Amino acid sequence: xxxxxNSSFWLDNDFFNDDQFDDMLGEFNVTKPKGKDPMKLAxxxxxxxxxxxxxxxxxxxxxxxxxxxxYTDGKTVTISxxxxxxxxxxxxxxxxxxxxxxxxxDFDVLRDLExxxxxxxxxxxxxxxxxxxIDDAGNPNRWWSSGYVLPxxxxxxxxxxxxxxxxWVYKNAPGYKGYYQAxxxxxxxxxxxxxGLKSDEYTEANWESYMFRICxxxxxxxxxxxxxxxxxxxxxxxxxxxxxxxxxxxxxxAWEIFQLAEEQIPSLELDEEEECEGEGEGKGGECEGEGEGxxxxxxxxxxxxxxxxxxxxxKAEGDEAKKxxxxxxxxxxxxxxxxxxNDKQKHRLKKAIEKQEDFQxxxxxxxxxxxxxxxxxxxxxxxxxxxxxxEYEDTYRYSDEGIVRxxxxxxxxxxxxxxxxxxxxxxxxxxxxxxxxxxxxEGIRRGVVLGKKLKVRSEERDTKFNKLRSGKIDKRMIxxxxxxxxxxxxxxxxxxxxxxxxxxxxxxxxxxxxGRFRNATTTAVAMAxxxxxxxxxxxxxxxxAGSNFAGREMPVMLIAYDSRKHGMNQIKTMLPYVCVSxxxxxxxxxxxxxxxxxxxxxxxxxxxxxxxxxxxxYGNYSGIAAHKHTKAQVKKMTKExxxxxxxxxxxxxxxSEHEKNAFSAMYGRDAQYxxxxxxxxxxxxxxxxxxxxx
Numbered sequence: 001x002x003x004x005x006n007s008s009f010w011l012d013n014d015f016f017n018d019d020q021f022d023d024m025l026g027e028f029n030v031t032k033p034k035g036k037d038p039m040k041l042a043x044x045x046x047x048x049x050x051x052x053x054x055x056x057x058x059x060x061x062x063x064x065x066x067x068x069x070x071y072t073d074g075k076t077v078t079i080s081x082x083x084x085x086x087x088x089x090x091x092x093x094x095x096x097x098x099x100x101x102x103x104x105x106d107f108d109v110l111r112d113l114e115x116x117x118x119x120x121x122x123x124x125x126x127x128x129x130x131x132x133x134i135d136d137a138g139n140p141n142r143w144w145s146s147g148y149v150l151p152x153x154x155x156x157x158x159x160x161x162x163x164x165x166x167x168w169v170y171k172n173a174p175g176y177k178g179y180y181q182a183x184x185x186x187x188x189x190x191x192x193x194x195x196g197l198k199s200d201e202y203t204e205a206n207w208e209s210y211m212f213r214i215c216x217x218x219x220x221x222x223x224x225x226x227x228x229x230x231x232x233x234x235x236x237x238x239x240x241x242x243x244x245x246x247x248x249x250x251x252x253x254a255w256e257i258f259q260l261a262e263e264q265i266p267s268l269e270l271d272e273e274e275e276c277e278g279e280g281e282g283k284g285g286e287c288e289g290e291g292e293g294x295x296x297x298x299x300x301x302x303x304x305x306x307x308x309x310x311x312x313x314x315k316a317e318g319d320e321a322k323k324x325x326x327x328x329x330x331x332x333x334x335x336x337x338x339x340x341x342n343d344k345q346k347h348r349l350k351k352a353i354e355k356q357e358d359f360q361x362x363x364x365x366x367x368x369x370x371x372x373x374x375x376x377x378x379x380x381x382x383x384x385x386x387x388x389x390x391e392y393e394d395t396y397r398y399s400d401e402g403i404v405r406x407x408x409x410x411x412x413x414x415x416x417x418x419x420x421x422x423x424x425x426x427x428x429x430x431x432x433x434x435x436x437x438x439x440x441x442e443g444i445r446r447g448v449v450l451g452k453k454l455k456v457r458s459e460e461r462d463t464k465f466n467k468l469r470s471g472k473i474d475k476r477m478i479x480x481x482x483x484x485x486x487x488x489x490x491x492x493x494x495x496x497x498x499x500x501x502x503x504x505x506x507x508x509x510x511x512x513x514x515g516r517f518r519n520a521t522t523t524a525v526a527m528a529x530x531x532x533x534x535x536x537x538x539x540x541x542x543x544x545a546g547s548n549f550a551g552r553e554m555p556v557m558l559i560a561y562d563s564r565k566h567g568m569n570q571i572k573t574m575l576p577y578v579c580v581s582x583x584x585x586x587x588x589x590x591x592x593x594x595x596x597x598x599x600x601x602x603x604x605x606x607x608x609x610x611x612x613x614x615x616x617x618y619g620n621y622s623g624i625a626a627h628k629h630t631k632a633q634v635k636k637m638t639k640e641x642x643x644x645x646x647x648x649x650x651x652x653x654x655x656s657e658h659e660k661n662a663f664s665a666m667y668g669r670d671a672q673y674x675x676x677x678x679x680x681x682x683x684x685x686x687x688x689x690x691x692x693x694x
């Protein structure tokens with residue numbers, strides 16, 4: 001099971017978890033891919049993107065960090081490429097949070113914040129006078145004050161905006177609460193933070209203390225008896241945080257808090273160097289912002305609305321808080337003298353606060369991905385590559401009870417050049433492409449001839465039956481009425497073939513090399529070309545094998561051609577890349593796309609054509625267990641009215657009695673055994689099948 005408890009329900013069938021992946025690799029003696037796994041990363045990104053889309057109702061792109069940037073720019077969500085299963089829930093929480101900001105935060109308010117601050121001339125001049133910031137002319141330096149205010153105000157907006165966004169998500173998507181809790185557990189809910197909040201650390205009236213205390217205002221261990229935090233608590237009013245409808249509302253609250261805090265902070269003694277820098281880095285050591293990006297997360301969000309906050313004693317704390325910073329300090333020492341931190345704890349607390357500040361200011365460490373890995377992931381996503389978990393019962397080695405085994409199958413829905421150019425797989429290669437291209441050309445030529453015969457499927461026929469005793473009156477027979485002639489009616493019957501679809505699945509395991517694979521491909525192309533010449537016949541060509549794909553050994557189902565989205569150019573350009581590789585996973589691959597096979601066949605004359613030269617085999621998937629599982633897949637199709645026709649290509653090695661019995665058991669009475677040299681007859685026999693009337 002996926003270690004991320006909130007995600008296990010959704011993601012078990014989408015990709016490997018770490019334990020499953022390692023077990024599978026060990027079982028097949030395959031080395032784990034070095035570096036980051038593009039398939040797993042693509043699965044993570046797809047899953048997280050789905051979560052974000054569900055919550056926000058918008059198609060917000062999710063990307064991995066690739067150039068050092070790690071902020072939400074108002075358009076995309078950026079996450080780290082270093083994702084273990086245990087980190088998946090926090091990553092989802094972060095993505096949901098940032099995605100919600102994209103939906104709800106007005107980033108123009110943040111971008112225009114500097115101008116907003118500078119427009120408050122009176123306040124800026126007052127602050128300059130208070131802190132002794134004087135320009136060369138001896139006047140209060142309001143520009144220094146702007147730099148002093150901006151980063152602090154930005155952090156306060158972030159905190160308030162986070163609470164507003166969290167409350168919206170909790171109300172509109174309560175099922176995602178677990179992801180948020182995982183997020184804050186990872187970044188904020190450290191025990192040393194709890195101890196620090198209880199202690200007298202960071203209770204002096206400076207911005208370093210205020211930012212630490214306000215950042216953790218939702219923590220149950222907060223103290224409201226210091227720094228007039230009870231008044232700040234009342235201003236924020238978490239119980240009614242949903243009253244804030246816009247980012248501008250969050251700015252108004254942040255400015256009110258800033259002014260209250262400044263009333264408690266004593267005048268700064270600025271030296272000449274600090275005055276000249278004008279960066280706003282006073283001795284308070286405040287958490288500085290980046291200037292752009294999404295408002296970053298605060299701490300615990302168990303109750304973003306504050307409903308479980310404040311016990312009966314908080315009011316007394318609040319009354320004490322109103323007495324001023326001096327009284328606060330004295331009261332705090334009496335109350336928390338037992339909670340003093342030692343030097344080691346102080347150091348740990350400082351590091352934890354730095355972690356919070358980095359998180360708040362979007363400086364959390366995010367592992368990037370290389371350009372080549374980005375290309376691999378994009379190729380997988382564009383090709384619709386995904387992992388599908390397939391179950392089967394192994395009764396071969398455990399005949400008494402049997403056990404249920406799982407295999408992960410890679411399904412590639414769209415065979416593209418980018419996939420070939422950026423991802424390695426034994427099922428495709430540049431080498432030999434020219435000779436395979438000749439087989440494709442030959443198949444197209446044969447398909448033209450076959451298509452002319454199949455065009456009858458597009459035709460409609462009207463058959464007229466007259467001299468009937470019921471039906472529509474035949475005007476030509478009216479003259480005979482009344483003279484004992486009763487058969488004066490006629491009936492016209494219309495006949496047309498139903499739309500049809502044929503799925504041709506070719507085994508391209510290593511044993512199919514040589515003439516078997518060439519002729520099977522030529523025949524499949526001929527049928528595809530013939531289908532393209534008639535309006536009501538669709539064709540899909542897939543290849544399957546147990547192969548090494550992107551550094552993993554696994555069954556691979558490659559949908560190389562689908563007439564519903566491809567033209568014949570797809571066959572000409574992409575099929576020459578397909579080559580033989582690996583073993584025969586047969587039923588596993590059928591099962592992986594069974595839902596699509598059944599869905600696409602409804603209301604049509606549907607055919608599933610299998611071409612193979614061996615028995616199902618892939619690791620534990622072999623013998624009776626594999627035969628029974630493959631037979632079950634055939635039964636699913638026939639139950640839906642799909643005509644399953646399987647050709648066992650014997651070649652020079654022939655077929656044993658055991659193989660023949662097993663093949664017939666799996667595919668039924670329509671199973672056929674055909675020599676490599678006679679495989680071209682498959683097209684002729686399929687021609688007859690196409691023209692059968694259901």
